[in-house]
Amino acid sequence: MSFEPKILGFLCNWCSYAGADLAGVSRMQYPPNIRVIRVMCSGRIDPKFIVEALRVGADGVIVLGCHLGDCHYLEGNYEAEKKFDMVKKFLKLIDFDNRVRLDWVSASEGARYASMITEFTDHIKTLGPSPAGGDNPDDEILEELKAIEEAAGSDRMRALVGRERKITEQENVYGETVSLDKFNEIFDLAIKDEYNRHRILGLLEKESKSVKDLAKELKIDSSIVLEHMITLKSRGQVDFGELLGITPTFHKL
Amino acid sequence: MEKNSKSALIIGAGIAGIQAALDLGDMGIKVHLIEKNPVIGGKMAQLDKTFPTLDCSICILAPKLSECYRHENITLYTLSEVNYVEGTSGNFTVDILKRARYVKEDVCTNCGDCATICPVRGVPNYFDANLKNMAAVYIPFPAAVPPVYIIDKNTCVYLNYGICGLCANICGAEAIDFSQKDEILKIDNVGCIIVAPGYGLLEDVSPLTNYGYGKYKNVVTALEFERLICASGPLEGHLKRLSDGKDPKKLAFLQCIGSRSDRDKKYCSSICCMYSTKAAIIAYEHNNDLESYVFYIDMRAGGKGFQTFLRRGVDEYNIKYIKSKISHIDVDEDDTPVITYEDYDTSEIKQMKVDLAVLATCIIPSQGIEKLADVLGIELNNYNFVKTNPFLPVETSVEGIFTCGCAREPMDIPRSVAEASGAAARAAEVIKGG
Amino acid sequence: MSEKESEDVRIGVFVCSCGTNIGGLINVKEVAEYAKSLPNVVFTEDNLYTCSETGLTQIKNGIREHNLNRVVVASCTPRTHEPLFRDCVKDEGLNEYLFQFVNIRDQCTWVHMKHPKEAFEKAKEVIRMGVAKAAKLEALENIVVDATPTAIVIGGGVTGMTAALSLANQGFETHLVERDDKLGGQLNIINKLFPTGQDASELLGSLKKRVESNPNLTVYTSASVKNIEGFVGNFEIEVEQKGKSIDLTIGVIVVAVGASLLTPTGKFGYDGNIRITQYELEKKLKNNEVKAKDIVMIQCVGARNDERKYCSNVCCMTALKNALLIKEKNPQANITILFRDLYTPGTHYEEYYRRAREAGILFLSYKLEKEPIVEENNVKVFNEYIGEEMSIPYDLLVLSTPLIANSDNKELAQMLKVPLEENKFFLEAHVKLRPMDFATDGIFICGAAKWPVDLTESITQGYAAAGRASTIISHDTIEVEGATSFLPEYNKNLCTGCEICITVCPYKAISKNENDEIEITQVLCKGCGVCGATCTSHAIIIRHFTDEQILSEIYAFGGI
Known part of the structure; x- marks a missing residue:
């Protein structure tokens, strides 16, 4: 049997959902793989919704809003774009980014919706089943997705993404405007750090581990793990556990 | 909610009439909204996008359409026109002629089964500028309000020959009703009337032969172009030459077709410079190999953001503006339009070949305005638009009858919307004050 | 429940x-x-x-x-x-x-x-x-708040007076605040009105009379708005008049502060004497001081260029009007109008343009790249059509300058928490379909404060803003859908006070109250949900589209 992907779509009420309805009214055919969740605005799409969908086995997730500038709520789709970009950057770390997509469909673009869904379905088909889906999902991938969901939900990432437009387009609290390049540099670093920190937290959930063990499991340098441990300790998220010989272990708080 | 015993009656459910109705309805005043077409939305519903924001027209309009349809204070009369009016400001009585739809409005589920089975084909759809055909039972466009089919009296086999009735058979909701008759509805206690019938276009009354319109397939009007380029239009937004289906590479937008002219109408249609620029921008967005030429006399771009829009057209969308006067259009052996014009920058007579020529035709008073004016007793001006005083812009010559939008002068959407809210305010003064 | x-x-x-x-x-x-x-x-x-x-x-x-x-x-x-x-x-x-x-x-x-x-x-x-x-x-449950059926109109020019009068005629207690010591704004300067030729003072006089005699209308001249608190239906406004403070409780606000005139210092030899602006010409015409025989007018002075991109709408008609007035008085006068694109849209303005041409006024077009050069007694202009430079003598040069945004728009905008566009005119909620509204409920905009407009449009917009404002204060209460964003009591301890929700809300529905707590003004919220998706501590709940509800759909999608 050929692979039939499970695809979840988040559609805004005013443009993309209307466009999807128009495809129906015009009887434009597209593959029956997509299931749709309607929200009022694409800006409502919390990053965790996208990751959660992947965690429960979606092979692909598509977020659709009004064209930029057309948002029924003025600028919600710009906010959606920022949040989506963050999720995508996280997913890139585990090579999952091509399973999610953000695009725009207006209420008059039934044909565009139909062809977009057809194309996205085909694209997911060529990628094959998600390792996080099916009857025997890959545990490690699930752990990674969990870390991403938590990292994306962390107050640090949410604050960064929430302030991005204000910081880069207007000014920060000191009256400075940060260039987009500079912001992206900080942002990309934060993505990597927070992902690893939440991976560490995930691994420590079951049992206490040493820095060395963590470094081995995560395939990153132990000095970097140590830095993360210091940060996590200062945030009150981990603490020292028992000593394994002379090696201290950490456990999650 | 405050109760007002007097209602307002609005003639025309284009964007102006709709805005006036919503404003009055939201003030707690009962509104009778009269529309002669089977659906509301007027010309704006037919547009692809709007300038200078490039908003998708139906996206921003549709919420207003359904709001109008559902509003507790607004009663919608489609396929209707005002037949007779008596009384004075604060107390008019109005007769409405409501034409038969042959489909029960409150029963039809808008499923379209009737149109699928209807044996009649090839009825041109006015909404798609007659570029797309439909069955004798149809709905002008998918997002239409009210979402109810209508039977075309002229082509329906049953209504003309008494046989067929396939639609009635297939309709599970039993919405088809061939026994419907045109009827007269009497509305009294009308405090104010707002006249908002919108506008017509020169091609409705003039053959435009000078420009080869109707004769050459690749010469289209601006409204036809809107439908051609609209994603939900007859070509699903894939612009083609109508003669051979080829992708056009070079477009011409010809301004002042029948406007500012001694031959036709002397006045300026106000909106063409901008919508032509918009059309050229959308065309370019569909196909980046495209170049557009706008032939104009004076570039009239006074509204908010308009000048910036023109600059973007030149800088980003490969639009060239030629200050000129069009002489005429011919075609070569490939049906390719050849435009002859006087270039005002060089005072030379020149020719240009383009794949598709788009005529910005003159805005004219809406059809039937004389009869309507007669019924209402209001004066028209020398161009047959509703006569107003420049400093009482929404007042007609009759007290208690107001006007807004293109009924009185060609104007763009924001101005029509503003005038509609203005007319609503004036109507509210009369209804609440009296 | x-x-x-x-x-x-x-x-x-x-x-x-x-x-x-x-x-x-x-x-x-x-x-x-x-x-x-x-x-x-x-x-x-x-x-x-x-x-x-x-x-x-x-x-x-x-x-x-x-x-x-x-x-x-x-x-x-x-x-x-x-x-x-x-x-x-x-x-x-x-x-x-x-x-x-x-x-x-x-x-x-x-x-x-x-x-x-x-x-x-x-x-x-x-x-x-x-x-x-x-x-x-x-x-x-739908959200219901009381609304005060009163209005304030800021700006007592013709637009503001029209708006205030319409609201008062609809029965609302209306307050009209004018900074100047008299009502009328720009209409006080203007001589005659296009396209009718009527005296501006006549129109202004009759309008003033109706404003001043309306029992529902209170006029405050030499007054300005000092502070604005609250939200739709319930604004608390402090007006200062001659050092005295007046507190008003107001349902809706109409902004009609108009625009200013550009003085073209240093351009085209402007000297305020024989090289003047159209508005200075208005004064001279009023006082019958125009004796010149050779008059040249230049359009788009300081407009439609790189510095100020927009077209000011009113200058072509003003020039035509004044040219016709001069020609009427002195048919021998030679009047030349140097223009780029003549802006006379619609029926009657185009007719007016024809009249001007028929009256013998000469129109010559020029291009931005080749602006006219003003010399002591003549103007040199390159005419594309003829293909050569012409020299036109003048004894009066009139410069048509654009309307520009008031320099203090920013202060008022900050007080109202509404935006300005790049030229510092006020920015409406939607250029196309919400021309009189701000994105923030209960505040409206009209006239030249929004964009240069002529008298006809100013009046229309005055009425229009009154119409929009009336939709709110026609009711004792304001009711909105219950599907709003909401910070429940039990989540208040989660809030870190980062204020990001305040910045992302397009409707200014979120603010900090006197206890430094985040407060969502329910009646302003449109339920888009952006704040909820953004909140750094997941404290904000979007009713009817809660995280829990959407997640339940996602789990059901996954078969869980």
């Missing part, structure tokens, strides 16, 4: 066949049967047309007979039919927000016509998702 909703979740699912539109492709009976197996579902039924009177009655009977407290309809699309079904459940005493729509026609049977089996499976799955959400739905 009615009793029905406080009990266990009891869901009824109604599957519409829509004639053959759904039922022709998939077996709706089997779909309804499947729905019965879903958690919390106690009753299911299939209908030929759920939206028909019969169908609606079946829903009502279902609610009554099976004590349903959630209703799911699987049929066409919520965009057209949700209001109908909401009303239906409401009629039967169920809160309208306990209704959930599932789209199995427009986004299922109609688009998968060649895949009946897959469409059948899809219909079942989307119903499963809808049922999961329905189980989490909460009853909501």
